[in-house]
Amino acid sequence: MYLTNSGGQISLSRIFDGNPVATIVIDSEHRVIHWNRACAVMTGVPASEMIGSRDQWRAFYPDPRPILADLIVDGAVESKVDTFYHGKFHRSELIEGAYEAEDFFPAFGDHGCWLFFTAAPICDDQGRVIGAIETLQNVTERHRAEEALRASEERYRELSRTDALTGLLNTRTLWEHLLHEIARAKRYGRPLSLMVLDCDDFKAINDRFGHLEGDRVLIELAALIRACERGSDSAYRYGGEEFVILLPETAATSAMQLAERVRARFAGIRLPLADAEAISATISIGVAEWRPGEDEQTLIRRADEAVYAAKHRGKNCVVLAE
Template identity: 40%
Template sequence: MIKSADPFSAAEPTGNTMTTLDPNTAGFIDGNPVATFVLDMNHRVVSWNKACEVLTGIPAASLIGTSDQWRAFYPTKRPVMADLILDGMNEADLRYFYQEKFHPSTLIPGACEAEDFFPDFGNGGCWLFFTAAPIRDAEGNVVGAIETLQDFTERRKAEAALRDREALLAQILQSTTVATVVIDQEHQIIHWNKACEALTGQQAESAMVTRDHWRPPSPEGRPFLSDLVLEGKIEDDFHRYFCGDLRQSTLIKGAYETEANWKNDRGEEKWLYLTAAPLISSNGELIGAIETMQDVTERRLAEESLRRSEERYRELSITDAMTQLYNTRHFSAMVGKEIERAERYRRPLTLLIADVDNFKAINDTYGHSEGDRVLVGLAEVIRLSLRSTDSAYRYGGEEFAILMPEVMVRDGAKLAERVRKQFGDRQFEMPDGTVLRSTVSIGVTQFQPGDDTKSLFCRADDGMYQAKRRGKNCVVIVEPPSGP
C-alpha cells in the first residue's frame, strides 16, 4: 500500500494537464516489474506503469488523466476492481461483476483480489490475478486506489494440462478391464476403477480416501501388496500376510507380483494374481503405489484339476488295481532307493515277503474270483498293519512284499506275525456256503552293507520258502550272512 501525506498533486487537470503522483512515488510504481496502475478519488488514472503498458499493450499516455482504464480489459464500459474499492468495496457490486471469483485480501485491510479470464485481453484471451487496495494518507483517509495485475495464463494452462492428464489417467484406469487401485503416501485410496468394483463388490465411493482397501479382498485385515511396496519392506513382511511365492517383476523396477487366495463375503474362494509397483515423482520422490488384481481362479482350478489328474494317473501307474497296494514296478524303484538310503546313512531296513498258502487249490476249488477275494483280504490286513513310513506291494500273483525303513529284523518279524495271525483269523464265505480260512507264509530279512536289490530280495524270499517247508502259516527270519 502506498501511504503519503498527498500522493496526488493538488491541481485539478485543465486542458491537457493531468494529475500526477509525487515524483518519488511515481518512480517507484513505474519501476515496479508488476503491472500496476493507480486511480485518484475521481476514478482517473494517475499512474500506468511500464509493466502495465507491456501487459495491456496500451501506453500510459493514452490513459493518464482519463477514466478509461476499463478499455484495457473489457469491450464495454464497466468498473475495474480499483473503481469498486474507491466506491467502498460494496460486496453486492463485487459479486455482480466478479461472481464468486473474488475474496478479501488476507494481507492488506480493505483490499480485494480475484482471478479471472479476459477473453478480449491480448491475443486469444488471458488469465489475470489482480488485487486492488485503497491508498490512504497519513491520517488514514482514502485518497485513491492501486491495482496490480499478474498474467497467470501459463500457470492456468499448466493446471488445465495437469487436470487433463489426471482425467486421462483416470479414464485409462477406468477403461482397463484389469482391477486397479492406486494409493497415496498415506496409504489412502485415490483410484479404484470399475473393474475393482466388479471384482470386489465394493463401490469406489466407499473405498476412495480410506485405508480400508483390504476389505473386502481380505476381511481379516491383511494389507495389499501395494502397502508393503510403499513401506519399502515387502520382502521382510510378505510372509506375515501372504502364502506362496513373491517374485520381483522383470518389467518394472521395484515392482513385485504374487498369487493370493481370497474368500469373498459370500464364501466364494478366488485366486488373485497381484502386481504392485511404486509411483515415483519426477524428482524421484515416492508418492504412492499402484496395484493390479486379476482373477485367476479358473486357471488355478484347471491347474489343480490337472495336478490331481496327473497324480491319479501316477498312482494308477504304480498301483495294483485289485488290491490297491503298490505294484511290482513301483517295488523295483522303491527298494533300490531304500537300499541306497540305508547304505548312505547306515540305517536299518527290513524286507518281508509273504505268499498265500495253497492258493492254487483255492482257485481250482472255488474259482479265480474267490481267489481274488482272498488276495484282497490279505492286502487289507497288510495295509492296516503298516506304519506311515512302511510301504506294501503285490509283487506277484499271490506274493506280497513289505518295505520297513528304520526297522530292525526282529521288529519286522513282529509285524509279520501280526499279519499272519490276523489273516489266519479271517473267514471267507464261499458261494456254496462253505467258510474258508487261509494262511500265509512270510520270510523276513534285514539289509546289510553291500546288499543290492537282488541279494536282499533273495534272502527274504528264501525265508518265505523255508516257512513253506516248515509246514506253512509261519514266519521265518533269515539273518544276513556273517562277514569273513
C-alpha cells in the same frame, strides 16, 4: 486430467472406469481417488464407499493393513513389502519401482479367489511419488488348473508305484527300496529283515470260487498286511499271490514274531459268500535277515526258498531262511 480427440475431451476417470481390469488409484495421503467399476464388481464394494477414504484395506482384509499401493506410496522398501507378502511378491520387470504379487483372498466369492496384482508409483514432473495405481486380476481358474495338473501328476506317480488290485507298492518300487535299505543297513551296521508271503492253494481257490473271489482273498490279505505294518515297514505285491514285507531295523527273531502274527490272523479270516458258504485261506511265509555282503537278489531268493520249505512242511507256517 483429460484426453482430447476430434469429438472433445475424455476424462481419465471415464477411462479408468471403463477399464475391464480392476484398478485402484490412491494419492500421496493414501486416499482413494479412483475405484473403477471392475474393482467394485470384483470386491463387492462400490466406489461411493471408497472414493475419498483411506479404507481400501476393507475390501481385501478383515483388519486394517496396507495394500500394495499403500506400500508404494510409503516408499516400497523391499523388506517392508516382504512383511506383508512374504514369498508372494517380486519386483516388476517392466515398471521401475513397481511390485507384483499373488495371494489368496478367502472372502471373495463363494470359495475365495486368487488375485494377481501389480502396484506402481505415480510421479510428478520432478519424479516425486504423488500416488500409486494398483491393478488386480482374478487368476483363480489358473490356480485350479495348476492344482488339478499337480494332483493328476501325483496320482500318476502313485499309480506307477502301486499295485492296482491291492493298493500295495509294486515290484519295481520294492527293488528301489530294497537297494536303499541294504545300503543303509551296511552303512550303519543295523539289522534288516524281509518276509515273503505266499497264499496257499490259490489256484484251487480261483478254480472253485472264480477269479473275482480270488481277488477278494488277495485284497483281504493286503489289508491285513497294512494293518500289521509298523511305521518303518513297507509292503509290496511281489507276484500273483506273493507279497513282500520289508522290515528295516528288525532282526530275524522280531521278524519271525511279526510273520507268525500275520499268519495266524489271516488263517482266522472267513470271507462270506452269497450262499452262506465262506472262503478261508492260509499263507506260507519265509523270513530272511540280511547278511553283510549279500545283495538284494540273494536276500529275496533266500526268503523265497524259505517259503518253499514252508510249503513242504504242510503250508500255513513260517520258516526262517537258512
